[in-house]
Amino acid sequence: MSKKNKPPRPEPETLALPPCGVDSHAHLDLVDFDPDRVELMDRARASGVARTGNVFLGPEAYRKNRAMFANRPEVFFILGIHPGNADQCSPEALEAMRQAFATDPRLRAMGEIGLDYYWDDHPRDVQERVLRSQLALARELALPPVIHCRDAFEDTLRVLLDEGFSGRKLLWHCFGGDEAQARVLLDHGWHVSIPGPVSYAKNEDLQRAVAMIPLERMLLETDCPYLSAEPWRGKRNHPALLAFTAQTVARLRDMPVDALWVATGQNACAFFGLPALSIEPEELP
Numbered sequence: 219m220s221k222k223n224k225p226p227r228p229e230p231e232t233l234a235l236p237p238c239g240v241d242s243h244a245h246l247d248l249v250d251f252d253p254d255r256v257e258l259m260d261r262a263r264a265s266g267v268a269r270t271g272n273v274f275l276g277p278e279a280y281r282k283n284r285a286m287f288a289n290r291p292e293v294f295f296i297l298g299i300h301p302g303n304a305d306q307c308s309p310e311a312l313e314a315m316r317q318a319f320a321t322d323p324r325l326r327a328m329g330e331i332g333l334d335y336y337w338d339d340h341p342r343d344v345q346e347r348v349l350r351s352q353l354a355l356a357r358e359l360a361l362p363p364v365i366h367c368r369d370a371f372e373d374t375l376r377v378l379l380d381e382g383f384s385g386r387k388l389l390w391h392c393f394g395g396d397e398a399q400a401r402v403l404l405d406h407g408w409h410v411s412i413p414g415p416v417s418y419a420k421n422e423d424l425q426r427a428v429a430m431i432p433l434e435r436m437l438l439e440t441d442c443p444y445l446s447a448e449p450w451r452g453k454r455n456h457p458a459l460l461a462f463t464a465q466t467v468a469r470l471r472d473m474p475v476d477a478l479w480v481a482t483g484q485n486a487c488a489f490f491g492l493p494a495l496s497i498e499p500e501e502l503p
C-alpha cells in the first residue's frame with residue numbers, strides 16, 4: 219500500500235457560518251449545474267449563504283434560464299453582455315435588456331460587462347464599444363455596473379472614467395490585482411469583490427491587497443462553476459464553497475470569520491439594494 223491516505227476535504231456546512239452571507243457572483247444557470255442545481259442551492263443555504271447573485275451572460279440566457287429560479291427567492295439577478303459574447307450586442311439586445319430591467323425587480327445590477335484581453339474572443343475595439351453602450355444604459359437606468367476585467371486594467375479604467383463612473387456605485391468583480399490596483403479602484407469609490415483564488419498560496423500580491431481593502435468596500439463571490447477556493451481548488455465551484463473564501467480572507471485580515479461573513483453579506487445587500495439580512499436563522503421564506 220503506497221497510496222497516501224489524504225484527509226477528506228472539509229465540507230462547507232461544517233464551518234457553521236451564520237445565515238447571512240452573500241455570494242455576489244455565480245453562474246448557476248450554466249449547464250454545469252443541470253444535474254444538481256436545486257441540491258446545491260439548498261447546500262448554499264445550509265452553509266450560511268443567504269443570497270446568491272446569478273449573473274446571466276446576456277439577454278438570451280436571461281430569457282431562457284430565469285425560470286430556473288422561480289421558486290428560489292434567495293437568488294437575485296445580474297444581467298449584462300459579457301465581453302466574450304460581444305458579438306451579441308445588437309440594438310435589439312440592448313432593448314431587451316432595457317425591458318428586462320424595467321419589468322423584473324429581481325434584476326439588481328448590470329453585468330458582467332467589461333474587457334477581456336486574456337481570451338480576446340472579439341476585437342478590442344468591438345469589446346470597448348459594447349462596454350460603452352452598456353455603461354450608457356446603466357447610467358440611464360441608474361443601475362450599478364458589475365465589471366469584468368481580465369488583462370485589461372488600464373483600458374477598462376480609461377473607459378470607466380471616460381463614461382463618468384468615477385464616484386458612482388460600481389462593483390469590480392473577481393478582483394485579482396495587487397495593492398496598487400486596489401488603491402485605484404477604492405480611490406474612485408468603487409466596491410471590490412474577492413473570489414476563491416485569494417486562497418491560492420502563490421497569489422501573495424492579491425493576499426496583501428485583500429488585507430488592506432476597507433471592509434465596508436468588500437464583497438465575496440464564487441464566480442462558480444469556476445475558481446474554487448482551497449481546499450476545493452480544481453473541483454467544480456458552487457455557492458456553498460464561498461465559506462472557504464471567507465475563511466482565507468478573515469485569516470488575512472486577522473479577524474473572526476463570522477464577523478467577515480456578516481459584514482461582507484451586509485455590504486452586498488446594501489450594494490444591490492436588497493433588504494438587510496438578520497443573523498437569526500430562517501429569515502427567508
Ligand SMILES: [Zn+2]
Binds near residue numbers: 243245273330441
Ligand atoms: Zn462571472
